[in-house]
Amino acid sequence: MCQSQYNQQTNQLVIIVFIIGIDKMDPSQSIEDFRNSLPITEHKQKIIEIVKNNLFCVITGDTGSGKSTQLPQYILDSQEILDVLKENQKKYDLQNNKKSKLNHLHEDNKVSVVITQPRRVAAISMAKRICYERNVSLGDDVGYTIRFDDKTSSKTHLKYMTDGILVRECLQDDTLSKYNVVILDEAHERSLYTDVLFALIKQAVKKRQGSLKLIVTSATLNTDQFSKFFDNCPVLSMKGKLYNVEVRYKPILMNLRIEESINIIMKIHLNEGPGDILVFLTGSEECEIAKNQCIERLQKDLENGVELAGMMIFSLYGSLGSEDQQQIFMKTPENCRKVVFSTNIAETSLTIDNIGFVIDCGYVKQKCYNPRTGMDALIVVPISQVQAVQRTGRAGRTQEGLCFRLYSKKFYDEDMKPHTVPEIKRVSLNSVVLTLKSMGIHDVINFDYMEHPDREQLLQALKQLYFLQAIEQDGRITDLGKEMNKFPLEPSYAKSLLTSYMLRCEDEMITLVALLSSEQIWSKPSRVRAQDYERFEECLKRFADPDGDHFSLLNIYYSWKRNKCSDGYAKSNFFNIRALKQGENIKIQINDLIKNIDKDVLKKFYKEDSMYLYYKENREKKDSDSKSKSNSQKKEDKYNEKFDQKNQKQQNPVLTQSDIFRLALASGFYYNSARKVQNSTDSYLLIYPEGNVVDIDPQSVYSITQNYPPHVIFTELGGTNQVRGVMRYVSQIDPFWVSPYIPMIKNVNAKRLAGLDQNQNKQEIIQKKKTDEEIQKEKQDRIQEIEEKKKQALARLNERKKLQKN
Numbered sequence: 001m002c003q004s005q006y007n008q009q010t011n012q013l014v015i016i017v018f019i020i021g022i023d024k025m026d027p028s029q030s031i032e033d034f035r036n037s038l039p040i041t042e043h044k045q046k047i048i049e050i051v052k053n054n055l056f057c058v059i060t061g062d063t064g065s066g067k068s069t070q071l072p073q074y075i076l077d078s079q080e081i082l083d084v085l086k087e088n089q090k091k092y093d094l095q096n097n098k099k100s101k102l103n104h105l106h107e108d109n110k111v112s113v114v115i116t117q118p119r120r121v122a123a124i125s126m127a128k129r130i131c132y133e134r135n136v137s138l139g140d141d142v143g144y145t146i147r148f149d150d151k152t153s154s155k156t157h158l159k160y161m162t163d164g165i166l167v168r169e170c171l172q173d174d175t176l177s178k179y180n181v182v183i184l185d186e187a188h189e190r191s192l193y194t195d196v197l198f199a200l201i202k203q204a205v206k207k208r209q210g211s212l213k214l215i216v217t218s219a220t221l222n223t224d225q226f227s228k229f230f231d232n233c234p235v236l237s238m239k240g241k242l243y244n245v246e247v248r249y250k251p252i253l254m255n256l257r258i259e260e261s262i263n264i265i266m267k268i269h270l271n272e273g274p275g276d277i278l279v280f281l282t283g284s285e286e287c288e289i290a291k292n293q294c295i296e297r298l299q300k301d302l303e304n305g306v307e308l309a310g311m312m313i314f315s316l317y318g319s320l321g322s323e324d325q326q327q328i329f330m331k332t333p334e335n336c337r338k339v340v341f342s343t344n345i346a347e348t349s350l351t352i353d354n355i356g357f358v359i360d361c362g363y364v365k366q367k368c369y370n371p372r373t374g375m376d377a378l379i380v381v382p383i384s385q386v387q388a389v390q391r392t393g394r395a396g397r398t399q400e401g402l403c404f405r406l407y408s409k410k411f412y413d414e415d416m417k418p419h420t421v422p423e424i425k426r427v428s429l430n431s432v433v434l435t436l437k438s439m440g441i442h443d444v445i446n447f448d449y450m451e452h453p454d455r456e457q458l459l460q461a462l463k464q465l466y467f468l469q470a471i472e473q474d475g476r477i478t479d480l481g482k483e484m485n486k487f488p489l490e491p492s493y494a495k496s497l498l499t500s501y502m503l504r505c506e507d508e509m510i511t512l513v514a515l516l517s518s519e520q521i522w523s524k525p526s527r528v529r530a531q532d533y534e535r536f537e538e539c540l541k542r543f544a545d546p547d548g549d550h551f552s553l554l555n556i557y558y559s560w561k562r563n564k565c566s567d568g569y570a571k572s573n574f575f576n577i578r579a580l581k582q583g584e585n586i587k588i589q590i591n592d593l594i595k596n597i598d599k600d601v602l603k604k605f606y607k608e609d610s611m612y613l614y615y616k617e618n619r620e621k622k623d624s625d626s627k628s629k630s631n632s633q634k635k636e637d638k639y640n641e642k643f644d645q646k647n648q649k650q651q652n653p654v655l656t657q658s659d660i661f662r663l664a665l666a667s668g669f670y671y672n673s674a675r676k677v678q679n680s681t682d683s684y685l686l687i688y689p690e691g692n693v694v695d696i697d698p699q700s701v702y703s704i705t706q707n708y709p710p711h712v713i714f715t716e717l718g719g720t721n722q723v724r725g726v727m728r729y730v731s732q733i734d735p736f737w738v739s740p741y742i743p744m745i746k747n748v749n750a751k752r753l754a755g756l757d758q759n760q761n762k763q764e765i766i767q768k769k770k771t772d773e774e775i776q777k778e779k780q781d782r783i784q785e786i787e788e789k790k791k792q793a794l795a796r797l798n799e800r801k802k803l804q805k806n
């Protein structure tokens with residue numbers, strides 16, 4: 001029995017209902033019955049045939065049809081596919097005179113399958129589901145690998161992973177020799193690394209000559225485009241059983257979407273039959289706000305004597321903890337209704353059973369990169385028509401459904417694009433370009449993209465990699481660039497890490513990069529909760545560091561560690577517990593990776609680097625000064641160092657520890673520096689792109705203290721629009737530190753970096769290839785040519801003289 005109950009403590013209602021829901025969870029059918037009930041079952045033999053007989057194939061089917069969970073199991077269990085792959089593998093090994101490493105066909109007579117997901121949450125949940133269905137332990141026969149978390153072993157035959165991880169595996173082995181079948185799932189989302197994998201695995205399949213197969217799967221795809229890209233491969237479309245879903249358009253003002261969604265939820269709960277409710281909103285923060293407001297509305301109605309059945313209220317988004325995710329998918333108890341506020345993750349990646357009602361706000365929060373301004377804007381944009389159809393279809397999987405669209409039919413027809421814009425056409429490509437260069441793919445402009453990104457995006461990526469000295473002037477990757485690519489991080493973070501290693505402050509930099517690579521560190525309460533928001537602002541001030549936001553992050557982390565990583569301490573200070581724990585895990589992984597760097601490469605590079613030379617010169621001066629001081633003076637200096645760094649810097653040019661850390665940070669972000677606009681309080685001019693005016697984040701220490709330094713660097717440039725950027729994670733710097741690098745920015749030749757200045761490049765190559773003998777011969781030829789012309793001219797002159805005499 002599930003029953004709504006009211007308690008003075010706001011969250012008590014959810015806790016009571018939640019526990020009852022878990023206790024009553026009881027599966028009504030066996031695993032085998034469930035698997036056989038999925039729409040994919042009737043296509044099983046056809047799938048095996050198409051995979052067996054083709055190198056490439058495309059499989060589409062409605063969300064919830066079983067593509068992500070059943071398809072890999074069909075392949076894993078198929079003797080027919082195994083036999084074909086074994087035969088092809090033997091031919092491939094004979095032709096190449098080698099035995100493919102770590103390939104299960106040789107070791108234990110089994111197929112090795114890897115399946116990618118664009119989201120970590122989907123990779124984890126799918127792997128756990130397969131383990132449950134096959135009754136195996138996670139990490140043995142079935143496992144997953146995501147960034148900084150690997151649950152696989154040498155025994156693993158079926159591996160789920162994020163698309164970025166498989167790209168990194170291609171970097172180590174471009175033929176993916178330890179796999180036999182690759183499945184690129186959720187291809188319709190067109191995530192950045194999935195688009196890269198289309199080309200990389202297409203090449204790998206052709207190299208492997210039949211011992212590697214590729215399957216592209218999706219709920220909705222432009223099948224003609226995909227089939228054409230993969231050599232006109234066959235397409236299998238599975239039509240699942242979908243119930244009729246009535247669509248009701250209810251256009252509202254955009255800023256009222258949460259309020260109106262809750263109104264519709266309460267009307268459904270009071271007046272409609274059974275079926276859970278799925279609400280699509282734009283982001284995780286919006287989902288949390290909606291959940292809390294829905295709880296408050298439910299409590300208010302109960303206080304006013306309204307009789308209501310039980311309600312379980314959840315939020316769902318990609319960074320949600322795995323335990324919280326599992327609770328959402330448990331069976332709803334009788335006489336109770338489940339409400340889930342979700343981002344677009346519930347469109348296709350995750351399937352929630354028993355949804356009878358969908359409320360679609362019609363928008364999604366999307367990262368859009370502007371290569372001209374260098375700004376990543378997280379903006380709310382309309383979804384595509386394909387996404388709208390997907391959202392509607394979630395209500396028709398198990399019963400007839402109802403979808404409320406909070407926009408007009410005209411908006412659907414005229415303002416929504418037919419298909420989602422691929423991520424590769426709207427984000428920064430720095431990491432992708434560096435990865436391709438590391439794989440020996442020099443020409444990134446003409447790479448075999450399914451849809452080519454804008455040339456300006458690629459040129460901007462090449463410029464920034466050149467600024468980081470990851471590539472040469474002609475676009476070739478440097479040894480330093482190869483070292484940077486060893487880290488699954490943005491290249492600028494990797495550069496700062498390597499510099500910090502040379503400047504002996506790597507422990508703090510690893511911590512900072514780990515925190516910047518996880519979620520937002522603050523768990524910001526809604527302004528509606530005035531008391532909580534006031535306490536939150538007090539915490540912002542308490543942990544703020546005058547040297548910059550990067551030091552504030554370190555203050556938060558070290559205070560949490562001093563308090564034994566207490567969840568209670570984190571919650572009371574509005575820290576995001578998940579972000580801190582993620583940061584801790586990432587820190588462990590980076591510590592392992594930094595042990596594998598080539599120290600000789602670093603020494604060779606940094607011996608000519610101006611920042612390192614400046615640090616070295618100052619360190620030698622500090623050591624010299626230190627030797628001349630008395631012991632008592634040393635103790636006094638050590639005591640005063642933290643509290644008098646600014647005065648010390650004015651009196652003595654020796655770098656403080658704070659300076660050294662910011663120097664290392666600036667090595668990766670010097671082109672993200674800005675100076676304060678003259679006669680302005682808080683506006684800054686970027687040095688690159690030159691002249692752009694930006695603001696400082698309201699949560700920055702400098703906004704809080706109203707003390708704006710003349711020169712700063714930042715690690716993020718974002719905003720809610722693409723007109724004027726907002727600098728996030730800002731720290732003050734000395735402009736002298738970055739001044740030696742400014743000429744690189746001023747004189748960069750983008751065409752040469754991209755290999756587009758062909759005439760110049762060809763002339764240089766030809767000139768380099770000429771030997772001394774060839775050069776000497778060219779000179780002799782030119783002399784002979786001149787002498788010959790002289791003779792001819794003299795002959796013509798003599799001829800004219802003869803004519804004149806006659």
